[in-house]
Amino acid sequence: MDPQTKTNPVAAKQLPVMKLVLLSLVIVFAVLLFVVYSSQKAKNLEEGSKITTSQNPSLVTATVSPRPLEGAFSLTASQSSVAVNSPVTVTLEADSNGKAVVGYDLILQYDPAALEITSATSLLPDFTVYPIKSADHYSVTATKKITSEDPSIFNQAGVLNLIVTPKKSGSQSLRLVSNLGNEKTQMVDETTKVIYPAVSEITLEVK
Numbered sequence: 001m002d003p004q005t006k007t008n009p010v011a012a013k014q015l016p017v018m019k020l021v022l023l024s025l026v027i028v029f030a031v032l033l034f035v036v037y038s039s040q041k042a043k044n045l046e047e048g049s050k051i052t053t054s055q056n057p058s059l060v061t062a063t064v065s066p067r068p069l070e071g072a073f074s075l076t077a078s079q080s081s082v083a084v085n086s087p088v089t090v091t092l093e094a095d096s097n098g099k100a101v102v103g104y105d106l107i108l109q110y111d112p113a114a115l116e117i118t119s120a121t122s123l124l125p126d127f128t129v130y131p132i133k134s135a136d137h138y139s140v141t142a143t144k145k146i147t148s149e150d151p152s153i154f155n156q157a158g159v160l161n162l163i164v165t166p167k168k169s170g171s172q173s174l175r176l177v178s179n180l181g182n183e184k185t186q187m188v189d190e191t192t193k194v195i196y197p198a199v200s201e202i203t204l205e206v207k
Contacts, residue, residue: 071095071154072198076158083166084167087163087164113168119131123161173201
């Protein structure tokens with residue numbers, strides 16, 4: 001027999017061992033690759049979730065802490081059941097939580113096809129009101145006269161009368177809103193601090 005073709009028994013025994021070692025290395029490498037891929041995928045999903053949250057206005061709004069409310073604005077009507085084209089007086093009652101007020105702004109929303117606000121009159125002689133009627137809302141700014149020296153503390157009392165005329169039968173809502181665009185419902189005290197009051201709404205039953 002040719003010596004060069006003679007099988008080395010030691011090498012023959014080592015061959016399966018080497019195959020096993022190589023197979024083990026391949027398995028370990030595959031596992032490591034899978035772990036790295038899974039970790040990177042999880043990180044990308046987390047970052048994508050953060051980006052979606054920052055770009056979705058509804059999610060951002062839900063996580064933003066609301067500004068603190070102090071005092072209150074509320075509406076009362078001289079009668080809750082009225083007829084079409086019969087004017088009703090709606091009074092704005094205000095509570096400034098013990099603060100002396102020098103001015104306030106309010107925003108009212110309603111269906112202009114169902115209700116019409118025809119006038120706004122201050123119940124406080126020291127305040128001058130400036131109403132503005134827009135296509136989708138009605139706003140009022142009130143300022144205290146510079147000649148007035150007495151502090152004006154709102155203690156759940158009427159400060160403004162609105163004349164509202166129903167134009168359509170049914171349940172019609174008139175609501176104060178905290179903000180609309182750049183406008184805000186607010187009060188300003190004598191130190192120029194802005195006070196954001198709680199707001200409410202009323203419903204008129206129009207026959």
